Amino acid sequence: MVSLALINRCIARDKLAQRQLYEACAPYVYTIIKNYIPDESYRKDAMQEAFSHIFASLENYDINKGQFKNWISRITANRCATLLKRTINFNLRLEETITPDTAENTFAYLDQLSKVEIEQLLVNMPKGYRTIFLLSVIEDYSHKEIGELLTITPETSRSQLFRAIKWIKKNIFPHSKAIIYGTL
Amino acid sequence: MEPFDHLKGKLREESPLPEGFGWDDMQKGIFEKMAQTPIPINKPKRFRSWKLIFFLLGMGVTLGLVTLFQIGANQQEVLSNPSKKEVVSIPSPSSLDKITTEQASNRTIENSTEQAVQISVTSLNKVIKANIEDKESIGGNASFIITKKDLLNTKNLSANIQAGLANLNPTKTIIENTPRIDKLQGSEKTPENQEESTLKQTIKTPIKKHIISPTIKEMEQLNSVAPPTAFNNTLSPLKAVINSISTEKEKIIWALTALEKKPFKLLNYLRLSAIKPLPLSQPLAVEKNAQSARFSMALGAGVNYWTPNWENTIISQERAKYEKAFLGNTYAVQLGYQLKPNWAISTGLMWSKNYSKFDYNQVETQQRTKEAALVEIQVNSFTGDSTKIYGDKIINVEQTRRVVHYNSFQKWAIPLTVKYSLRNRKMEYAFGLGTMLTLSTHTSGKTVNPEIIDYNATSPIYKSSFAIGAMGSFDLNYHFSKKYYIGAQLAIVKDLTNWSQTNETVLKPTLFHGQIMIGRKF
Known part of the structure; x- marks a missing residue:
């Protein structure tokens, strides 16, 4: 996707190289931002924020530590979380009750959801749950890292993730009851 | 998380860029933000210096304490711990004579070594037994051997020695016996009034420095600094006793026996109390037990x-x-x-x-839908026929989780x-x-x-x-x-x-x- 030569040229502030890198990575970065920030009006700002950090941090990229894609993914998630953290109420605790039936079928059903349906599910999810769910499950951040990033305790992160999964279990079925229960 | 692997794959699928997200539209904003963004530097892993400092400090304090106490213990050992009276030095014939008579010392210097005889007072019997078994001399490189038999035969020493020992009560009997001592000794007299007062002062001398092995040279220095006064006069009966003993071996035997006797014990104590501490040429050997x-x-x-x-x-x-x-x-x-x-x-x-x-033990109430449940029975009061109506019913289920x-x-x-x-x-x-x-x-x-x-x-x-x-x-x-x-x-x-x-x-x-x-x- 992105060659080392291109990265080196970007470090040297070559405008053409920066453009090439942006065009190569922008769709991927945008996909990540879209998951974190449902409001389209904020996405442009988040995109600029993410790329400004990517360009500024290119010197620190170590090819031996992982793929470039994963590296920019972490930077993007990091920037999104930083932008969101002031607006998230991490003490939010919704009343959720789940039935054993739904719990058993949740993961099986998740596999059947399309990308659009998953994105719709994430949009509806409370902001705090979503951010921590994405950071933990999709970006593989540890609770300690999440805690440092969002200035919360690892235990809060853990409990928010637990609640997020519970929320998914509860809210996943209304989208397609017919698939699971037929004519229920 | 395994259950979410599929979800992860789907969320990573790239979406097309919407309008307004092209490079031309974004570059200005990106560069503006870049100017405000401090260049992050890969910081080396934070070194927990305080932990190392704490560890080193702890180690230092421990080592320091051990060293300090070791030095303190060594000094205590050398300068005689009052509670450690088991090892004291008995003066060699030479040093004993230094205190008593000049003539005796001149004689015994020839046979003695500079190293003082060390013996355990409290374990005197053990030492004697050891000597019997080992047949070792206890007078440094003195030429005679003292055995238990020798010590038992001390009763056969001359009647003068026995009489002298019997009369060696410095607190009471010295003054009474003075005429007899004078007779034996000839020229030396003990001042009567001075005797008791000096003795009291001597008793008040702080008990310190028991374990002292002065060399002959040091003893001479000591005598030159503090010449024999009334204290030495208290020992005047000994002169007669010592002079009456003919051989060096008998003198040692007599000394060992006399140490066990009450008046001599006190004299020995007084003598040791009166001696100033002197630097030791070598540390004393402490019995390893x-x-x-x-x-x-x-x-x-x-x-x-x-x-x-x-x-x-x-x-x-x-x-x-x-x-x-x-x-x-x-x-x-x-x-x-x-x-x-x-x-x-x-x-x-x-x-x-x-x-x-x-x-963990908690009871939760959940609502579940029961399908085809009997929800109603309609009874026709005229005909008596009943009709059962089935339907879905929401029921509360109590679930205990442990x-x-x-x-x-x-x-x-x-x-x-x-x-x-x-x-x-x-x-x-x-x-x-x-x-x-x-x-x-x-x-x-x-x-x-x-x-x-x-x-x-x-x-x-x-x-x-x-x-x-x-x-x-x-x-x-x-x-x-x-x-x-x-x-x-x-x-x-x-x-x-x-x-x-x-x-x-x-x-x-x-x-x-x-x-x-x-x-x-x-």
Whole structure:
């Protein structure tokens, strides 16, 4: 996707190289931002924020530590979380009750959801749950890292993730009851 | 998370860029933000310097204390510990004569060595027995051997010696016997009034510096600085006795025998008390026995128990409700160093595993839909026919959830205590106070936070760094031989560091250790 030569040229502030890198990575970065920030009006700002950090941090990229894609993914998630953290109420605790039936079928059903349906599910999810769910499950951040990033305790992160999964279990079925229960 | 792998794949599928997100539209904003963005530098992993400083400081203090006490103990040993009277120096014939008569000293210098004879007063009989077996001389390189037989035959010494010994009571009888002593001695007289007063002063002299082995040269210096006065006059009866003994061997035998007799004991004490401390040319040899063994090492095994002491937060209360301490096991290697007869420091290494029982029990009510349930029976009152109506019915279901799990906390610890011990024959009681440096290496289990969560090495909720605690201990040891002992130890440790990673849950437990130990002294 992105060659080392291109990265080196970007470090040297070559405008053409920066453009090439942006065009190569922008769709991927945008996909990540879209998951974190449902409001389209904020996405442009988040995109600029993410790329400004990517360009500024290119010197620190170590090819031996992982793929470039994963590296920019972490930077993007990091920037999104930083932008969101002031607006998230991490003490939010919704009343959720789940039935054993739904719990058993949740993961099986998740596999059947399309990308659009998953994105719709994430949009509806409370902001705090979503951010921590994405950071933990999709970006593989540890609770300690999440805690440092969002200035919360690892235990809060853990409990928010637990609640997020519970929320998914509860809210996943209304989208397609017919698939699971037929004519229920 | 395995169940979400599919989700992860789908969310990573790239979406096309919407309008307005092209490079031309974005570059201005990106470069503006870049100008405001400080260039992040890959910081090297934060070096926990305070931990190293703390460790080095601890090591330094420990080494310093050990060195300090070692030096102190050596000095104490050299300058004679009043409680260590078992090894004192008896003057060689030469030094004895120096105090008594010039003539005697001139004679005995030829046969004596510069090294003073050392003998244990309290274990005199043992020394004599040893001499019988070993046939060794006790007068340095003197040319005669004293055996038990010789000592038993002291009754056969001349009647003058016996009479002289019988009359050697410096507090009462010297003045009375003065005429007879004068007769024996000739020229020397003891001033009557001066005798008692000087003696009293001498008794008041602080008891110090028992273990002194002055060389002949040093004794001469001592005599030149402090010439014999009335004190030497108190010894005047000895002159007669010593002069009446013909051989050197008999003199030594007489001295050993006389030491056991009451008046001479007092004289010997006075003489030693009156001598100023002198620098020793070489340290005295201390009998190596179990009493002088300074190092000890013990191995122990036992059980432990802990009280979590959850502090008053909501999550802590929840945890305290469901999590109870349980018996664990402890193994330890303990190293001790005796600083003084009653004081010792102790350190070592302890491995312990603490357990707690997590017993979660909660009843939840859930609503479930029951299909095709009998919801109504309609009865026709005229015909008596009944009609059953089936349908879906929402029913409340009570569900009890119980989770039982044994949580474990594995710890390595370095105790450092100062102990005060009391010895009663073979039993030893020791009370210790100090600190315990604990390193938590592995914790795993389940707890509430506020829902049930798992914790382990990969997702810990407790610290794995060093923690410090205050420690108190009580040891009860039985010394079944000079070197070996068995004992029991009870220790209480109050952790001063929070085990939890966050301040939401503060856990500073109190730990109790009970161990059976077997040890050896070196």
